[in-house]
Amino acid sequence: MKIRLQQICHARSGDKGDTANVGLIALKKEFYPILRNYVTAERVKKHFEGIVLGPVERFELPNLWAMNFLLHQALGGGGTKSLKNDAQGKTLGSALLRMEVDIEEEVSLK
C-alpha cells in the first residue's frame, strides 16, 4: 500500500550553517519500522532532488520512534548569506512529509 509520510509522522526542521536537519517522528510506535525500512537516506536524497545539493545522513532514535536526517548544502549557503525565503530550512520538515512510500505490509492508519 502507498502511504504519504504525513499520514504516519510529524516533523520539525532547522538549520546549522548550510546544513538543515529534519526530525521525523512516527505518530505511533507501530509506524516506526516503516520509517526504518522505507525512509532511507537514499530515498530522502532522491525526494529532495534539486533542493538538497549535498549528501543526506540518517540517524535512528528508536526510543523516540524517530529519525534525524541531516541534509547537507540545502540552504543556499545558510545564515545571512542565503537568498532563500526559507534560509533556515524551517519548511523542509513539511516538505519531507510529502514523501510517499510503497510498503509491503498492511497497516491501519487509524
Add this chain to the structure above:
Amino acid sequence: MKSKIRIASGQGFWGDLLTAPVDQVTKGPIDYMMMDYLAEVTMSIMQKQKRKDPNLGYARDLIPLIEKILPICLERNIKVITNGGGVNPVACAEAILQVARRLGVKKLKVGVVVGDDILDRIDELGSHGMELKNMETGESLKTVRERLQSANVYFGAFPIVEALRGGAQIVITGRTTDTGLTLAPMVHEFEWSASDWNKLAAGTVAGHILECGGQSTGGNFSGDWRSVPDLAHIGFPIAEATPDGEIVITKHDNTGGMVTLQTVKEQLLYEIGDPRQYITPDCVADFTTIQLEQVGPDRVKVSGVQGKEATKFYKVSMSYLDGYTAIGTLTYTWPDALEKARRADEILRTRVRDLGLEFEEMRTEFLGYNACHGPLANAIQEPNEVVLRVGVRSPEYGAVERFGKELAPLILTGPPSVTGFAGGRPKPSEVVSYWPALLPKEAVTPRVQFHEI
C-alpha cells in the same frame, strides 16, 4: 538540599514573546528562570553596536524586562540566568544595577561571566599554534582574518554555577551554551560533580527542551496543530528537576499550549546532529537513551539519559563579513499572475545583464506558488496572486545597490496588475558568515565577577 527545583524558560531567542518571562514569574512557583538570547550571528550584531557605543553590545530588551520582573523576583527569590550579556556582559550588569537603584532596591548581587570574547587574542593564540581552522571545511583562518567581526568561546554551566555559589540573584553571561543556562542551577542546588556524566547529560537534555521557549509547549507543532489549546496565551516550558537527575517538563496551570510526548519529541530533534553525540562543554549527551513518559496532563517525565565525558575542546563561534545581499519583492495578480511574474523576472535579468552587473548568485522565487517546497510543490492551475522575490549577493556593494534600483521601474515598464512596492528600494545588507572552530580548553579561562548594590 532541596528535593526539587523548578527552572522556567523565559525567552527562546532575541525577539521572542515579551510577555513570556513576566508570565513565568507571576503565574506560578518557580526557582530559576533562564533566558536564551544568542544565535550564531547575534554576536556580530552586538559587536557592531559595541563599536559604535562602548556601553552597548548586549540584548537591550533585557533592561526594561528586568525592570518589570525584578521586584517580584526578589520577593519570591527567583534567580535569573541569561546569556543576553552578548559581547558586553559587564555593561549589561551595570545597566541592570542602574534600573535596580531606580526601583529603590537596597541589595542586589549580579554575577557576570566573562572571558569568552577572544577577538583580541586571535593572533596571540595563533602564535601558540592554535590556528582556529574552520572545523567544517578545514580552511585556514587567514582567508577571513581581516574580515573577522566577533570570536567567542562557548562556555558551559560551570561558570554560572560559580556565580550562583557566590550568591548572585542574576547571572549575566556572554557566549554560554543555551543548555548550560538550565543545567547550572541543577549542578548548584544538587551539588552534582563535574564528572557525573549521566546527570550532566540529563540536565543538558532538559536545557535543550527549554532553550527554544514555546517550541516545546505546542508552538510550531507539526502534529495535530489544531488541537493545541489557546496559543495566544502559550505557557513556556518549565523543567522540574530532582537530585537524581530525573526531569519533568511542564508549564504553569491556566496557560495555553500543551506539553505532550509529541511536543517534547519535536523539540528534542530540533537542530541536532548525531543524536548519540550531543556535544556541549559540560558533557556529551546520548539522545538515543532518553526515555519519555506522560505522567499527567501537561507533564512529561524525562529519564534514563546517559552521558559521556566532555571533550577537551571548547567550540569557538566566529563571524566575518562576507559581502552584501539585497532582496526585493513585487506582487502580480490574476489573470496569469505566475506568467507575469516570470516575464518580469526575465526583463529584470536582461536589464541587469545590460548594465554589466555580476553577482555570486541571483535567485528568483515565486511566493505563493513554490518558494518553499520547490519541485515538490503541487502545480497550481491559476494562482490568484504571486509574489516575485528576487535576491542578489556580491562582494561588491555597488553592484548590489544598483540592483536595488531596478525593481521599482518594473511597475511602470513591465507586465500589468502589479503592486506591493510600498517598502521602497531594497537596501544592501551585510552578509555575516559563521566560522566555527575548536580551541583546547586550557587556552581560555572563564572568570566570574560580581557587581552589586
